[in-house]
Amino acid sequence: DIQLTQSPSFLSASVGDRVTITCRASQGINSYLAWYQQKPEKAPKLLIYAASTLQSGVPSRFSGSGSGTEFTLTISSLQPEDFATYHCQQVNSYPHTFGGGTKVEIK
Amino acid sequence: EVHLVESGGGLVQPGGSLRLSCAASGFTLTDHYMDWVRQAPGKGLEWVGRTTNKAASYTTEYAASVKGRFTISRDDSQNSLYLQMNSLKTEDTAVYYCARSAQHVLDYWGQGTLVTVSS
Numbered sequence: 001d002i003q004l005t006q007s008p009s010f011l012s013a014s015v016g017d018r019v020t021i022t023c024r025a026s027q028g029i030n031s032y033l034a035w036y037q038q039k040p041e042k043a044p045k046l047l048i049y050a051a052s053t054l055q056s057g058v059p060s061r062f063s064g065s066g067s068g069t070e071f072t073l074t075i076s077s078l079q080p081e082d083f084a085t086y087h088c089q090q091v092n093s094y095p096h097t098f099g100g101g102t103k104v105e106i107k
Numbered sequence: 108e109v110h111l112v113e114s115g116g117g118l119v120q121p122g123g124s125l126r127l128s129c130a131a132s133g134f135t136l137t138d139h140y141m142d143w144v145r146q147a148p149g150k151g152l153e154w155v156g157r158t159t160n161k162a163a164s165y166t167t168e169y170a171a172s173v174k175g176r177f178t179i180s181r182d183d184s185q186n187s188l189y190l191q192m193n194s195l196k197t198e199d200t201a202v203y204y205c206a207r208s209a210q211h212v213l214d215y216w217g218q219g220t221l222v223t224v225s226s
Contacts, residue, residue, distance in 0.1 A: 001171070034212040036152075043204055043216035044144075044152065055214065087152050091211040094168045096142070098152040 002026055002090050006099035012107040019075040021102045023088035028068045032092035035064055035073045038101075039084045047086075048073065078104070109133040109215045111205050116220030123195050123224070129188040129205030129217055137161050137183045140208035143190050145201035146219075153201070157208065158188070173199075195224045 003026040013019050023033065031051040036044035046055045048064035051071055061076045075082055083106055088099040115127040129141070140163070143155040156169040158179045167179050178191040188205050200223050206213035 032211070036213075038152075043218055044213070045216070046212060046214050049210060049212040049214075089152070089154070089212070094157075095170045096154045096157070096211075098144075098154060101151040 001095055002029060002093060002097055004088055004090055004097055004099035006086075006088055006102050008102060009100060010103045010105070012105050013078050014107045015078055015080055017078045017107075019078050019082075019104060021073045021086055021088075021104075023066075023071045023073070023099050025069045025071075025090055029090045029092035031067045032090055033064075033066070033071050034089045034091060035062075036087045036089065037082075037084045038087060044087060080106075109207065111207065111215055111217035113203060113205055113217045113220040116203065116222045118223045118225065119195055120226050121195060121197055121224055124191070124193045125195065125222060127190040127192070127203055127205075127220060127222070129190075131186045131188065131207070134207070136181070136186050136188075140211075141179075141181060141188045142206045142208055142213055143177075143179060143188075144204045144206055144213070144216075145199075145222075146204070147198075147201040150201075155190070155203070192222070195222075197224050200224045 005024045033051045035048040038044040052064045085101045085103045110132045112130045140159045142157045159166045176194045180189045202219040204219045205217045207215040
């Protein structure tokens with residue numbers, strides 16, 4: 001199975017900060033990576049797919065990059081509604097594993 | 108508008124069974140692969156499994172942790188997805204989400220249903 005390692009697992013940031021989250025795959029997954037945002041007691045929401053394609057309706061301050069084994073999610077200017085947990089998922093091969101999550105909290 | 112609503116969660120004893128349902132609306136279920144994902148209390152997301160669509164012959168894939176115990180099925184005529192869970196273990200305690208797959212990623216999710224396995 002492909003393992004996804006997210007870092008950091010927790011980060012504290014302020015409104016307006018640029019935030020970067022990394023997701024590393026244990027083997028190459030081309031660009032078959034998605035990012036989701038999850039707020040407490042809510043279902044995850046798709047932000048980015050195919051590593052860098054923004055899902056419809058997602059603000060342009062979110063961006064994704066990478067291919068192969070290393071991927072990043074960047075929030076260019078953190079907004080109050082962005083404080084949440086972010087998950088990466090590989091869809092290159094079964095099982096479609098998730099990373100451990102990164103919780104973004106207010107500094 | 109796409110809507111997914113899970114039901115059927117609850118408290119069950121170890122070794123017991125439970126069947127979750129997911130009612131879909133706002134799209135043609137036949138066209139889509141559908142996944143189940145779970146989240147144990149305070150933990151990350153875990154992919155449980157998938158059923159493909161009619162064009163892909165309704166094949167299924169499962170995570171190793173549930174293979175042989177869980178079965179995903181669907182009734183497109185009823186716009187419904189199911190997760191039959193047998194031989195439940197305490198570690199199966201989680202919120203279970205159904206989700207629609209588009210280009211293999213999960214673009215719509217239900218609100219989740221809580222399954223608690225405890226004696």
